[in-house]
Amino acid sequence: MPTGIIDSLDHEGRGLIVVDGTTVFIEGALPGERVEYVVHRRKPTYEQARTLRILDPSADRVTPRCPHFGVCGGCSMQHLDASAQVAAKQRLLEDNLRHLGEISAEQLYAPIHGPTWAYRFRARLSVRFVAKKGGVLVGFRERRGSYVADMQQCAVLPPHLSAMLLPLRELIGALSIRDRLPQIEVAVGERVTALVLRVLEAPSPDDEALLRDFADRYGVVFYLQPKGPATAYRFHPQEGPPLSYLLPDFGVEHFFSPTEFTQVNPAINRVLVRRAMSLLEPRPGERIGDMFCGLGNFSLAIARSGAQVLGVEGSPELVVRAAENAAANGLDGRVEYRIANLFEVTTESFAAFGGLDKMLIDPPRDGALELVKSLAADGPRRIVYISCSPPSLARDAAILVSQKGYRLRGAGVVNMFPNTSHVESIALFERQPSA
Template sequence: MQPLAEVDITDLSHDGRGVARLHDKAVFVAGALPGERARIRIVRRHRSFDEAKVEELLVRSAERIEPRCVHFGTCGGCALQHLPTDRQIAAKQRVLAENFERIGKVAPRTWLEPLTDAPWGYRRKGRLSVKWVEKKGKVLVGFREEDPRFVADLSVCHTLLPQVGERIGALSELIAGLDAKREIAQIEIAADDRTTALVFRHLVPLGDEDRARLVAFGRTHDLAILLQPKGPDSVQALEPERIDLRFRIPAADVELMFRPLDFIQVNAGMNQRMLAQALDLLDLREDDRVLDLFCGLGNFTLPIARWAGSVVGVEGEAGLVARAGDNARHNGIDNAVFHAADLAQDQRAAGWAKAGYDKLLLDPPRSGAAAVLDYLPRKGTDRVVYVSCHPGSLARDAGILVERHGFRLSTAGVMDMFPHTAHVESIALFER
């Protein structure tokens, strides 16, 4: 076992850990805050840094608060519950600013006010790991621990919607009572405006008694139950026999239909605020031609269509593209067109890429949009709104837009899509 050491915490890292130095080497300390002094134990050593945990706090930060969740510090789902939510969002904005400066060599002319919403019970999408532990004689249901090899033994989760988060213990007992308890691998959570659905991934066929237990659980707790025996296309409704998931975007009079495993924004309240912010930054005119890349189900595309002349949405997953088209028809929108294309590959020869657009919206995955920025935006595009789930890739792409394409970074800000976690979601406007 590693010996204990005393360190001063001087900063907060991008993943929410305290930063210290020990023997001229950076140490990232889980659960520590700037201004604290702690007795720590090294848990992992690396060439250029070490990782540690707090054994004893010697000096506490004045900003430290008591975490709401009893599992904080073990469960890897949250990293910042010991910090007030206003300080969390300030820390995230600092991470974004540092990434702009260090990676992109740019800075916004102005900063947007941070977007925030309800800090608890916000997660309408999630994936819980499930593991039968013979030695404990119980089923663990939860997110991964800080050491991702292990499943956190949860009884409650305050970031999930209450109809699921308050029933983690009941889910554990349910699965422990199944004949197939060793063969349930995960539970996918998907909720719309009315229904909360649980998708049970099972590695062997379920017997009649197990299916009956799942049905009874769903009826007792007002949860829709689905089964996934194989890949994503194998998902089937168990109770009720038909499940129809959809959520509204009232500001645009749009309703989006989706399947339980489809990507939707995790935080429903923040999605509404983010959409309003993006539409405001796009400053749409009725004759605008808009390109929406990484469009998914049309979360941005279809609201844009309400105010623009035309909009083209492009997405890599063909199934999402098909459902985006269905959503356009469902909403009576005829000025939105969707294409399936792998945006990590060069698409400059595609007809949609060669067309002219006044405005561009980017909502890429964590890897960013660097491949797209080799050939877009074209000269006629004078406004780009970039929605990001990773500050490093946004900063890199901001540098590309400014240095190669002649844009300025007009404004940027953070959005607290995942309160109490270290995830930094942000939005930026680039103008010619």
């Protein structure tokens, strides 16, 4: 079997080496390690492999906490020390900026990181009835393939949810629709835990009784979702506190439905919003744009400063939710929300938003290409960019710097998903004054 010394990690947390001009991605290998590996997939320009033996282990290698690590696809980096994970993500961000964007940040911000375990307050669990396994499986999908991992616990879910995995298997196995329930979406709020059951067939009266009993016993709220996310409705208990999360530094509470997007890691989100506000420096009298604003995660914090905020979002449902959150926090007079497709924005349509002193951008993985291209010479003087994809950030940063007259003042990683290869980051751009 071939052996090699690992050069670095790729964006999926795999070890990377180059052999005779061919890049080899090796699962389970860490930088600096000499490993024996077996190739399981060959392509003209690369190969995929898995580690057979670690001949010289890295000093950063640790024993994975979860017994399902390596099979379950929920985590990919539990074998790497937590601080080394953050350092690897910072290097990945820098490499993307340098190689894809051909730029570098003037300053590297201290990484934002926090608890490594029990952080995941949002999750989408797959459900599958497997007679050979003796019943129902509930969990994340396996790392390779579409099968559901046979999980008894999960170290990145809050303890009360991890302890609920086996009882959920028993519950669903007892339902008449056990093979018509493919997914459970989990959302943990400040005062309530919601479980959204994706039901392809309506539960029977006996099923409903079992669900009510489970909800009462485990202190959760069941939602049923017969079709798309907008069809989810509260089933039991029908009365009780709503889902919400707090940003104590800004005295705001965000309410949300369990199928609406919120950050999975509330502790890190609090620090991220605080960092974003310190970089944006919103002040009374300024008009600030919050692009891809969602349900107002950043809008309300900006508005607390006394600035006027324009929130723009493509989802009509999220715009309604954002406006409701602004009103619930007494900030509706400082925030205006508009529906617009920011993936199709032009210089003309951006100008129709009105003048903006500053702007925060928080796009999905595709980034904000058309938005940054639409900026005119009198665009916002300061931009804070929250990214969940280093390649799209690098691409957009290159346009801002090389075409739009901005400087990349700083950038750093946000470890929103510890023990995974997912890289979140934050960057600050400032427009250079005209000569």
